[in-house]
Amino acid sequence: MVVPAVAQQAQPAGNPQSTPPAATQPSSPSASMANTDKEGFWGHMNPFARKKWVHKRIDPINDRLTELDQVNAKNAKDIQDVDSRAQAGIHQAQSTADAANQVATEAGAKAKNANDIAQGASGHVDQLNSTVSGLDQYRQVTEADVAFRSGSPVLSANAKKQLDDLAATLAGHQGYILEMDAHSPARGAAGIQNSQRLAQSVERYLVTEHQIPVYRMHYVALGNAQVATSGDEDTKPVRTSSVHVRLMENSLAAHESTSPHGVASSTGAERP
Numbered sequence: 706m707v708v709p710a711v712a713q714q715a716q717p718a719g720n721p722q723s724t725p726p727a728a729t730q731p732s733s734p735s736a737s738m739a740n741t742d743k744e745g746f747w748g749h750m751n752p753f754a755r756k757k758w759v760h761k762r763i764d765p766i767n768d769r770l771t772e773l774d775q776v777n778a779k780n781a782k783d784i785q786d787v788d789s790r791a792q793a794g795i796h797q798a799q800s801t802a803d804a805a806n807q808v809a810t811e812a813g814a815k816a817k818n819a820n821d822i823a824q825g826a827s828g829h830v831d832q833l834n835s836t837v838s839g840l841d842q843y844r845q846v847t848e849a850d851v852a853f854r855s856g857s858p859v860l861s862a863n864a865k866k867q868l869d870d871l872a873a874t875l876a877g878h879q880g881y882i883l884e885m886d887a888h889s890p891a892r893g894a895a896g897i898q899n900s901q902r903l904a905q906s907v908e909r910y911l912v913t914e915h916q917i918p919v920y921r922m923h924y925v926a927l928g929n930a931q932v933a934t935s936g937d938e939d940t941k942p943v944r945t946s947s948v949h950v951r952l953m954e955n956s957l958a959a960h961e962s963t964s965p966h967g968v969a970s971s972t973g974a975e976r977p
Contacts, residue, residue, distance in 0.1 A: 889929060904925075
């Protein structure tokens, strides 16, 4: 180890290998500053960033940011205005819908009321039609055979009782008529005249004793004309003087008053 060190020290000073090349020598501070002056710290030929130069570069950016802030503020205001108008429109639409719903509800109630009235009117019309159609439709309620002795028009006690019982069923009733057909065994005109006197005798008694209106009684004098009895199609000859009285009632009387149904007839029969 001593030998190499001594040999290294013994080398001559003039040996070109012992002298470092100039390229390997460190650069001086002035050279470094020269390079810095050429390139600059902030760029080419700008050794130092001056305040005016910085503002010149930053002001456009600040202006752009300010413009963007204004645009954002305007957009936010527009959005707020649109939202306010939308909320107002929604509120108005909701109010209109509520009002329309209320009107529709009232209209539905009125329609239901009108429908109920129409149904009631229809029922009254049907009832009225039934009543009108039945005004001229009479049905037999009861009947009585009033007999006379030897063609005399004088009423017997039994005949008067039959007429009294019949008149008692008519108290307070309307819509009825009394049909009477008078019979006499006499032939020809004598029989017709005699049967007419019998019917007039019955009619006179009901008017004077029971105040039955004349317009409710109708009679026909048949004399000795042969007629078929109820439930029998065969005609029978007239053998006694009599007046057959039938109480007829229409539908109007059935609606307005209690009908004298089920009254026993003077012949012992009972009509439905």
